[in-house]
Amino acid sequence: MKRLIAPFLAVLALAGPALAVLPSEQLSNPKLEARARKIGAELRCLVCQNETIDESEAPLAGDLRVLLRQRLLAGDSDQQAIAYIVARYGHFVLLKPPFEADTLILWLGPFLVLVLGGLGVAAMTRTRATPDMQPPPSLTPEEEAALARRLEADRVS
Amino acid sequence: MRRLIFLAPLLLLAVVVAGFALGLRRDPSLLPSTLIGKPLPRFSLPPVDPKAPGLATADMIGGGPRLLNVFGSWCVSCRYEHPVLMALKSQGVAIDGLDWRDTRADATRFLAAEGNPYERIGDDEAGHAVIDLGVAAAPETFVVDRQGRVRYKQVGPITPEVWTATIAPLMARLKSE
Numbered sequence: 379m380k381r382l383i384a385p386f387l388a389v390l391a392l393a394g395p396a397l398a399v400l401p402s403e404q405l406s407n408p409k410l411e412a413r414a415r416k417i418g419a420e421l422r423c424l425v426c427q428n429e430t431i432d433e434s435e436a437p438l439a440g441d442l443r444v445l446l447r448q449r450l451l452a453g454d455s456d457q458q459a460i461a462y463i464v465a466r467y468g469h470f471v472l473l474k475p476p477f478e479a480d481t482l483i484l485w486l487g488p489f490l491v492l493v494l495g496g497l498g499v500a501a502m503t504r505t506r507a508t509p510d511m512q513p514p515p516s517l518t519p520e521e522e523a524a525l526a527r528r529l530e531a532d533r534v535s
Numbered sequence: 536m537r538r539l540i541f542l543a544p545l546l547l548l549a550v551v552v553a554g555f556a557l558g559l560r561r562d563p564s565l566l567p568s569t570l571i572g573k574p575l576p577r578f579s580l581p582p583v584d585p586k587a588p589g590l591a592t593a594d595m596i597g598g599g600p601r602l603l604n605v606f607g608s609w610c611v612s613c614r615y616e617h618p619v620l621m622a623l624k625s626q627g628v629a630i631d632g633l634d635w636r637d638t639r640a641d642a643t644r645f646l647a648a649e650g651n652p653y654e655r656i657g658d659d660e661a662g663h664a665v666i667d668l669g670v671a672a673a674p675e676t677f678v679v680d681r682q683g684r685v686r687y688k689q690v691g692p693i694t695p696e697v698w699t700a701t702i703a704p705l706m707a708r709l710k711s712e
Contacts, residue, residue, distance in 0.1 A: 424671035
């Protein structure tokens with residue numbers, strides 16, 4: 379059993395998303411193709427909205443892959459090529475949204491929830507802790523006397 | 536006062552439910568166009584029918600508000616929308632067409648059978664003009680004003696409801712602009 383685990387993990391590590399990039403779309407220049415793959419993995423297919431354009435079989439995704447490669451061949455930097463597509467389809471095409479005014483809640487929301495939760499936990503622990511923190515009231519003379527009697531009785535027996 | 540803190544989770548739930556109630560009603564496939572208020576991107580496309588005119592950006596400037604309808608004979612929603620476009624044509628609305636990823640034979644057959652509501656049709660077989668327009672799926676319709684600027688984009692078919700509620704008032708406003 380143990381001997382099987384390592385090969386299993388190795389095969390699992392090889393598994394990646396199935397890409398739809400067709401051989402006919404790929405650039406002969408491996409450097410440019412690698413850049414196109416990197417950008418393509420960050421762009422959302424507008425048809426199947428949770429796939430990247432590299433993963434999607436939609437014809438529009440294919441057109442966008444070809445267009446992206448044309449931009450790179452024309453000498454665009456990665457930033458320029460991405461800006462070209464964002465100019466047409468808006469920030470929605472970016473799978474990683476930029477940090478801007480209308481995405482603030484997206485980026486800062488989790489931290490806000492964390493802070494609110496932390497405040498809640500702090501408030502709760504404080505209210506629970508207060509009674510315990512007060513020193514216990516000292517014994518009355520009658521209690522002291524009773525205690526002394528008990529202890530005396532224990533010692534005798 | 537202390538007791539009220541037990542209402543906090545309930546209140547939070549109410550907020551979350553309200554958020555979902557509003558959020559889930561919105562169609563996530565409706566994307567705002569980046570072109571609103573901007574000039575129509577430049578394109579110059581050959582015709583579908585060799586005897587008819589093709590469509591270039593310049594053809595859409597100066598003629599008053601016009602519609603630019605992205606369609607394809609393969610597109611089911613476009614067939615659903617088609618009778619509405621035919622009715623608009625008979626009302627005198629100027630419509631140009633952009634035939635997306637289609638073959639000329641299929642497009643010609645489609646228009647011969649269903650009628651042709653377009654004044655001009657550009658054949659965008661490669662899909663470049665459509666990408667410049669930021670189109671994600673057919674049909675999409677742009678309202679273009681006299682200066683050739685995009686003023687509105689309808690994602691999905693124009694229904695009679697959409698026409699009377701949104702596009703017709705806008706067209707009337709643009710006409711008097």
